[in-house]
Amino acid sequence: MHIPDGFLDVKTSAATAALAAGALGLGLKQVRENLPPARVPLLGLAAAFVFAGQMLNFPIAGGTSGHMVGSVLAAVLLGPGAAMVALTAVLLVQCLVFADGGLLALGANVFNMGVIGAVLGWGIHRLAWRALGGHTLAAAVAAAAFAAWFATVLAAVCCAAELAASGTVAARVVFPAMAGVHALIGVGEAIITALVIAAVGRARPELLGVGVMGGNESGKNYGALLGYGIGAALALAAFLSPFASKLPDGLDRVAETHGFAESARKFFTLAPAPDYQLPGVGSVSLATALAGVAGTLVVFALAWLLARALARRRT
Amino acid sequence: MKPPPPSIGVAQRRLLAALLFSVLVTATTRLAPFPTAAGWTLAGLAVALLAAVLLCRVNFLQWSRRLLFLEPFALGAATLAFWQPHGGVIFACAVTRATLCLGALVLLGQTTPFAALLAALRAWHFPGLLCTTLMLLERYRSVLVEESARMRRARAARVFLARRTAHWQALGELLGQLFVRTLARTERLYAAMCARGWRDGV
Numbered sequence: 001m002h003i004p005d006g007f008l009d010v011k012t013s014a015a016t017a018a019l020a021a022g023a024l025g026l027g028l029k030q031v032r033e034n035l036p037p038a039r040v041p042l043l044g045l046a047a048a049f050v051f052a053g054q055m056l057n058f059p060i061a062g063g064t065s066g067h068m069v070g071s072v073l074a075a076v077l078l079g080p081g082a083a084m085v086a087l088t089a090v091l092l093v094q095c096l097v098f099a100d101g102g103l104l105a106l107g108a109n110v111f112n113m114g115v116i117g118a119v120l121g122w123g124i125h126r127l128a129w130r131a132l133g134g135h136t137l138a139a140a141v142a143a144a145a146f147a148a149w150f151a152t153v154l155a156a157v158c159c160a161a162e163l164a165a166s167g168t169v170a171a172r173v174v175f176p177a178m179a180g181v182h183a184l185i186g187v188g189e190a191i192i193t194a195l196v197i198a199a200v201g202r203a204r205p206e207l208l209g210v211g212v213m214g215g216n217e218s219g220k221n222y223g224a225l226l227g228y229g230i231g232a233a234l235a236l237a238a239f240l241s242p243f244a245s246k247l248p249d250g251l252d253r254v255a256e257t258h259g260f261a262e263s264a265r266k267f268f269t270l271a272p273a274p275d276y277q278l279p280g281v282g283s284v285s286l287a288t289a290l291a292g293v294a295g296t297l298v299v300f301a302l303a304w305l306l307a308r309a310l311a312r313r314r315t
Numbered sequence: 316m317k318p319p320p321p322s323i324g325v326a327q328r329r330l331l332a333a334l335l336f337s338v339l340v341t342a343t344t345r346l347a348p349f350p351t352a353a354g355w356t357l358a359g360l361a362v363a364l365l366a367a368v369l370l371c372r373v374n375f376l377q378w379s380r381r382l383l384f385l386e387p388f389a390l391g392a393a394t395l396a397f398w399q400p401h402g403g404v405i406f407a408c409a410v411t412r413a414t415l416c417l418g419a420l421v422l423l424g425q426t427t428p429f430a431a432l433l434a435a436l437r438a439w440h441f442p443g444l445l446c447t448t449l450m451l452l453e454r455y456r457s458v459l460v461e462e463s464a465r466m467r468r469a470r471a472a473r474v475f476l477a478r479r480t481a482h483w484q485a486l487g488e489l490l491g492q493l494f495v496r497t498l499a500r501t502e503r504l505y506a507a508m509c510a511r512g513w514r515d516g517v
Contacts, residue, residue: 002388003392004385004388004389004392004413004416004417005337005340005341005412005413005416005417005420006340006341006389006409006410006411006412006413006414006415006416006417007389007392007393007409007412007413008341009341009342010338010341010342013341024442024445025442028442028444028445031444032444037505038502038505039501040444040447040505041447041451041501041504041505041508042497042498042501043444043447043448043451044447044448044449044450044451044452044454044455045451045455045459045497045500045501045504046497047448047449047451047452048451048452048455048456048458048459048497049459049493049494049497051452051456051459051460052456052459052460052462052463052493053463053490053493055460055463056463056467056486056489056490058482058483058486073490077494085444085445085448086448086452088445089445089448089449089452090452092449093429093449093452093453093456095420096420096423096424096429096432097424097429097453098424099381099385099417099420099421099424100385100388102337102413102416102417102420103333103334103337103416103419103420104334104337104338104341104416163395167405168396168405168409169395169396169398169399170398170399173395173398173399174395177395191483191487192483192486192487192490194487195483195484195486195487195488195490195491196487196490196491196494197491198487198491199487199488199490199491199492200491200494200495202491203491203492203495204495204498207498
């Protein structure tokens with residue numbers, strides 16, 4: 001999900017960089033206030049842990065393999081502010097040392113994976129954990145799996161919005177493509193996150209209850225940060241929607257005049273989630289949207305059931 | 316023979332140059348009238364990049380190999396650009412811009428070690444906590460990667476049957492253990508830092 005340079009225009013890069021910098025400043029402030037001095041080096045070592053985790057591949061069907069991003073894993077283990085700082089460090093090193101992800105696109109990458117992935121992912125985890133009935137390990141594991149999947153899809157949707165706002169890719173194509181592919185990738189992320197949380201929970205159960213960072217982890221301290229994350233996401237959506245809505249119109253017209261819709265449909269039969277149309281619905285865009293929602297719900301239910309089953313068996 | 320590490324000022328200038336170059340490349344297609352003026356500007360920027368590569372006396376083969384290795388990622392992402400009006404032109408634009416920016420970034424990585432870049436960030440008054448995190452990440456990155464490889468090797472040496480589910484479980488177990496070990500390492504590291512007179516944020 002690392003966006004290289006050249007895909008985002010200057011306006012989008014600047015906007016996302018400002019949002020990411022604001023969130024990072026808030027996160028650093030939260031960490032500085034809550035972090036005991038003995039845990040300061042943990043930020044760096046946790047970043048190295050995330051880096052090592054991203055290098056381990058897990059097998060997917062058909063001989064391919066993927067790797068995790070680790071946003072939600074870091075957020076559950078460290079808390080949202082610390083996870084965001086650690087992920088920012090990882091992304092900076094990947095950009096400057098390995099040229100993975102662009103320099104100009106760094107703000108967008110930090111926003112997608114650090115702010116949306118870690119902070120919103122942490123919020124989703126807390127909500128799901130509470131909804132599943134409190135402080136058992138099984139609930140924590142199931143909530144982590146759910147949050148990991150959801151945060152992966154949300155980050156992909158943000159990435160798609162940035163690409164569409166830059167005019168690089170048509171919104172009609174990039175939203176279903178990114179959301180569809182990452183709904184599948186997110187299942188891998190969810191499984192591995194759940195397994196790691198379960199393993200840590202069994203080895204050191206005290207870590208999951210209060211959080212590694214010590215101090216007061218009741219969620220009150222991070223309310224402002226979470227509020228910022230949601231606010232930033234809404235701001236991004238509001239900022240992007242005028243650009244996004246312009247593009248489909250152009251595509252619609254060309255699709256009608258050149259029969260272009262047919263080739264687009266052909267492309268999607270190659271994708272892992274083939275055929276984004278629902279039968280019996282007249283408008284193409286309405287059908288695509290409905291199919292997207294239906295697909296999202298199906299994978300959502302799948303991830304949820306999988307997480308419940310895994311958690312029950314392993315605890 | 317290794318060249319001496321660049322000074323803070325040099326690292327700052329290189330970082331700024333890479334950033335400026337990326338902005339110029341990215342802004343070109345919006346500002347210059349399409350296609351001829353934008354094409355000439357991009358060609359000029361490409362010549363400037365090649366000149367910089369030659370002037371910096373980096374290993375040209377190494378630079379181009381690294382660029383070729385990273386190019387498929389950009390190409391893969393750019394294929395999505397095809398499905399829109401004037402898709403071919405936008406695709407070509409995106410790939411050209413991505414390649415030029417990537418070239419500059421690879422050059423920066425080849426000429427300037429991370430420690431020098433970190434010193435440049437510190438001199439620009441980046442938050443101290445972030446700088447400390449970056450420093451420790453750079454120091455312990457390879458340590459933890461090697462540790463996880465060691466744990467994998469140890470498991471592979473003892474386990475004969477590996478079904479796919481077993482693989483997933485082992486991976487989860489391994490990362491969980493790695494995190495617990497990382498915590499223990501942090502405690503040792505903190506004691507060592509305190510023994511050397513470390514104070515908050517230094």
